[in-house]
Amino acid sequence: MEYMNKSIEEIHEALKKGKVTSKELIQESLKKSHELQEKCNAFVTILDDAKEQEVTEDVLSGIPYGIKDNYSTKGILSTGSSNTLKDYIPFFTATAIENLERHGAVAVGKTVMDEFGMGGTGTTGHTGIVKNPWDTTRMCAGSSAGSAAAVAAGVFPYATGSDTGDSIRKPAAYCGIVGYKPTYGMISRYGLFPFASSLDHCGALTRNVKDAAIVVDAMKGKDKYDMTSWDSSNINLASSLTGEVKGKKLCYIKELCDISSYPNASATLKEHLENFVNTLEKVKSLGIEIEEVSVDKTLLNALASVYVVISCAEATSNMSNLTGFIFGPRGEGENYIDMMKDYRTKNFSPLIKRRFVIGSYVLQKENKDRYFHNAQRVRRLLVDTWNQLFEKYDAVILPVGSGPAKHLDGSIDILDKDTAPLEEHLQVGNFGGFPSITIPDGFIDGLPVALNLTGACYDDANVLNIAYAIENILGYKNQTSKGGE
Ligand code: GLN
Numbered sequence: 001m002e003y004m005n006k007s008i009e010e011i012h013e014a015l016k017k018g019k020v021t022s023k024e025l026i027q028e029s030l031k032k033s034h035e036l037q038e039k040c041n042a043f044v045t046i047l048d049d050a051k052e053q054e055v056t057e058d059v060l061s062g063i064p065y066g067i068k069d070n071y072s073t074k075g076i077l078s079t080g081s082s083n084t085l086k087d088y089i090p091f092f093t094a095t096a097i098e099n100l101e102r103h104g105a106v107a108v109g110k111t112v113m114d115e116f117g118m119g120g121t122g123t124t125g126h127t128g129i130v131k132n133p134w135d136t137t138r139m140c141a142g143s144s145a146g147s148a149a150a151v152a153a154g155v156f157p158y159a160t161g162s163d164t165g166d167s168i169r170k171p172a173a174y175c176g177i178v179g180y181k182p183t184y185g186m187i188s189r190y191g192l193f194p195f196a197s198s199l200d201h202c203g204a205l206t207r208n209v210k211d212a213a214i215v216v217d218a219m220k221g222k223d224k225y226d227m228t229s230w231d232s233s234n235i236n237l238a239s240s241l242t243g244e245v246k247g248k249k250l251c252y253i254k255e256l257c258d259i260s261s262y263p264n265a266s267a268t269l270k271e272h273l274e275n276f277v278n279t280l281e282k283v284k285s286l287g288i289e290i291e292e293v294s295v296d297k298t299l300l301n302a303l304a305s306v307y308v309v310i311s312c313a314e315a316t317s318n319m320s321n322l323t324g325f326i327f328g329p330r331g332e333g334e335n336y337i338d339m340m341k342d343y344r345t346k347n348f349s350p351l352i353k354r355r356f357v358i359g360s361y362v363l364q365k366e367n368k369d370r371y372f373h374n375a376q377r378v379r380r381l382l383v384d385t386w387n388q389l390f391e392k393y394d395a396v397i398l399p400v401g402s403g404p405a406k407h408l409d410g411s412i413d414i415l416d417k418d419t420a421p422l423e424e425h426l427q428v429g430n431f432g433g434f435p436s437i438t439i440p441d442g443f444i445d446g447l448p449v450a451l452n453l454t455g456a457c458y459d460d461a462n463v464l465n466i467a468y469a470i471e472n473i474l475g476y477k478n479q480t481s482k483g484g485e
Contacts, residue, residue, distance in 0.1 A: 004029050004064070005154030005480050008211045012059045022052035022062030022106065029064035029108045032155040040131040040153070042146035044069045045077050045110040053104040060218055061104030066150050066159035069110040070117055071097050071202075072191040080193045081113045081125030083347040084328045094191025095226065096160065096202045096219040103218045108156060111146030115349050117164055117195040118315060119143055122171065124351050129408060132174060133481035134447055138405035141174040143167040144205060148175040151205045154480040158206040158215045162192055164199045165307055166426035169438040169452060172205050174405035176440045176448030176479050178471075179205050180212040180464070183457045184433025185230050187216065188223030196314035199430040208477045209439065209468040213237035216460075240461035245469040246287035248462075250453075251393045252280065254292050255300055256425060262418050268403040269419065271444050276399040279441050279451060282473050283397070288466070290397070295385055300421040302378050307427045309362050309375035316359025319352075383432040390456035395463050397453055398425060400438050404447035426452060435460040437467045440476035448479075 003011050003020055014020045033046045043066075055062040067073060070080040072090040079085045097107070114124045122130040122145025130145035132138040133153040140149050144161030148171035151159050161168035163181040172179025181203035189200055204215040217238050222231040255261055259273055280290050324331045324343030331343030348356075362371035389396055402419040416423075429436035436454040443449065453470075455463035471477050 002028065002154070004032060004156055006157065007208055007478055008059055008063060008157050008214050011063050011157060015055045015062050022055055025062065026050050026052055026064055026106060026108060029156050032153065033109050033150070036133065036150055036153050036155055040133050040136060040149045041128050042111055042130055042149040042155075043109045044079055044081060044112050044125070044127055044146070047076070047108050047110075050106055050108045053106050056104060058103045059214055060100065062106065064106045064108040064156045065100070066109045066111050066147055066156055067097060067107050068113055068144050068147050068160050068162055070113060070162055070193040071160055072193070073097060073107070073110065076110065078110065079126065080116045081127065082115045083126040083349075084322050084324075084343070086126060087329065088327050090191075092191060095188040095223045097191070099219050099221060100160075100215075105218070109150070111144070111150060111159060113145060114143035115352055116193060116315070116319070117143040117162055117167055118352055118355055120166065120170060122146070123408065124349050126349070131408065132405045134176065135405065137407060138447065139174065139408050141170040141405065144171045144179075147205045148172055148177060148179070151175070151207060152177050152481045154482075158204055158211055160219070161203050161205050162195075163201045163203055163430065164195045164311060165424070165430055168203045168205060169426050169429075169436060170401060172438045173400040173450030174448065176476070176481065177205055177207050178209055178212050178437065178439050179203070180216060180437040181429065181435070182216050182220065182460050183435045185226070185228040186220045186232050186460065188221065188226040188229040190223055190225035194318040196311040197318060198314060199311060201430065201433075207479065209437070209464060209471050210238060210241055212437065213241060213464050235461055237461055237464055241465050241468040243465070243469045243472065245466050247289070248466055249289045249291070249393045250283070250395055250397045250466070251291045251293045251389055252397050253295050253300075255295055255297050256398055256422050264418060266403075268444060272399060272403045272449055275442050275444065275449060276451060279474065280397070283470055286469055286473060291393070293389060299378070299381060299385065300425070303382065303427060304420045304424045306375045306378045306382070306431070307424065308358060309371050310379060312355045312359035313363050313372050314359075316356050316363065319356070379431045382428050386428055386432055386434065386454070387456065390459075394459070395453045395455040395466055397451060399441070400426065400450040400452050404444050404449050429454045433457055435463045437463060439467055439471050439474070440479060441474060442476065448476075
């Protein structure tokens with residue numbers, strides 16, 4: 001009997017009834033981790049000596065899970081998938097992981113990501129590319145690539161992720177699972193390697209909405225080590241999932257969903273958008289009202305550039321502590337500047353270096369107002385636009401990306417001008433710190449596609465409940481790639 005492909009509640013039930021032990025679950029999960037490693041390269045580290053936990057009333061107790069490798073874990077290699085930290089073993093554990101451990105959760109692996117979370121392909125980690133378990137010629141998207149691959153392959157029911165632009169929600173979409181990032185600050189970022197602090201969120205990848213609620217309920221909480229965290233003890237996400245959604249209101253953005261916005265639309269993009277429109281009809285059958293709204297195209301077209309400017313600027317500043325003196329292998333040279341140069345030159349991948357060049361450029365005194373401050377102004381316009389929508393609607397519903405997982409060929413890092421806003425709109429969720437969840441919405445050419453719901457800050461329970469109701473009628477709950485055969 002396999003358990004790791006089941007929901008958290010089902011696994012908990014089996015543990016309580018004594019049908020399986022925590023030790024057996026760990027064995028199953030480790031075996032599957034090694035199999036997936038051969039096939040998809042999802043892990044930086046597999047924790048073969050993971051210890052069983054006592055099974056209590058806590059629904060997470062004794063159940064294995066995975067941790068993205070940018071969460072600090074005491075005594076366990078934590079690389080951020082970067083050569084700069086290839087042998088870094090932290091002396092403390094991230095608060096979100098400590099919280100899961102307090103619930104009796106058992107970590108069995110640290111998962112591969114794009115280096116320090118920068119990237120959307122799952123191909124830039126120092127241990128190699130992550131392949132999609134549904135089709136190993138395809139990418140998982142990034143940066144939480146290994147977490148998505150492992151949850152989709154049924155290695156464990158959930159894994160942690162982080163999301164600065166879409167890094168939980170895009171890989172979840174490409175791997176046919178659920179990806180949820182809660183409101184900014186609901187989960188402490190203490191111990192999460194910083195990428196762009198004003199955009200970084202912790203969150204979870206699971207195979208159904210209820211599991212996402214359960215996991216984030218355990219991860220969240222105010223933390224004295226993260227001053228942006230807030231007290232959410234009055235919120236219980238899992239128990240808010242009533243499925244009652246009659247009278248809720250959603251909107252979708254015409255400029256992103258209308259095929260006429262894409263003069264060179266591929267057959268796949270057409271199918272993706274048609275699939276989304278069909279889904280809207282099903283959603284309406286729940287008694288949910290859906291309206292089309294219009295958003296200024298110039299603003300939507302600016303989205304990707306705003307993200308690049310702000311995220312690169314913050315990343316450049318955050319990562320200036322990676323000098324090779326405090327963390328990582330020390331560089332060679334006659335003096336400290338040469339040693340630092342040597343370390344950074346040898347160990348950062350080209351993608352990161354490009355981003356540091358952009359970040360340094362936009363932060364330079366002469367350029368700061370023109371680029372960085374202007375990007376902040378446009379960020380504000382985007383956030384205001386979405387907040388105005390949330391005055392009238394419970395959430396914005398949109399398709400994720402322009403279709404299913406892309407091929408692992410040379411063209412993966414290049415954005416097409418026409419589809420850029422469709423590929424990048426999830427970033428608004430980071431600009432505003434909005435709760436945002438991606439759920440599976442069918443298949444194109446046998447590969448999963450997804451939709452996203454994004455709502456107002458602090459309205460997580462409502463957004464999740466709507467996602468829960470939609471998930472129930474769409475019928476792609478708890479799906480796995482079945483190993484991708
Ligand atoms: N794809 C985006 C990037 O390249 C998002 C990454 C993220 O959310 N960490 O930065």
